[in-house]
Amino acid sequence: MANSSAQKPLSVYLYIPNIIGYIRILMNCVAFALCFSNKKLFSILYFISFVCDGLDGWFARKFNQVSTFGAVLDMVTDRVSTACLLVILSKLYRPSLIFLSLLALDIASHWLQMYSTFLSGKASHKDVKDSSNWLLRAYYGHRYFMAFCCVACEARILTTLLVLDAVKEDSLLSFVVALSLFGWAIKQVINVIQMKTAADACVLHDMKRR
Structure with a gap:
């Protein structure tokens, strides 16, 4: 044994x-x-x-x-x-505060989500079936939608690093960048929603304890 x-x-x-x-x-x-x-x-x-x-x-x-x-x-x-x-x-790139703000949002959103998941006793931070927000439920409930947002987010950041000048000269690349920008924007909105709903869950846990 x-x-x-x-x-x-x-x-x-x-x-x-x-x-x-x-x-x-x-x-x-x-x-x-x-x-x-x-x-x-x-x-x-x-x-x-x-x-x-x-x-x-x-x-x-x-x-x-x-x-x-x-x-x-x-x-x-x-x-x-x-x-x-x-x-x-x-x-x-400047202003650097833009990228640092995105970094802070990403960490805060996911850390709060993980901690609120722990407090609620759920097995996964992706379990948001009881969330009142339809976009958050759609994000974690539909694998392909989540994959699109995540891929778009990473692609948007990488194109910023690599091909900022080439975008202006290539229409196909411009379309890809525009599409990735759309997915990136959705991902940031979801991060804000996730941070707020997770914070609410932590506050609700405090209220129940009292």
């Missing part, structure tokens, strides 16, 4: 989706090390890491390897990656 118990934590660490998470972290480390010297390679590595973010969830469901550690690893990797990217943009 002792050996069996000792092996359980190791087996979770070696879940396929968690291994994908470790690979994402390594790719991001290499990407950010090259972010100023080779922007194209940085963007390729960063985007592959982002694609893997969708794959780890699929593997978790496919092989029944869903874990709390994996969920936390996934969210922390996402938030740190986005934070680092926005910090880089704040160094390259």
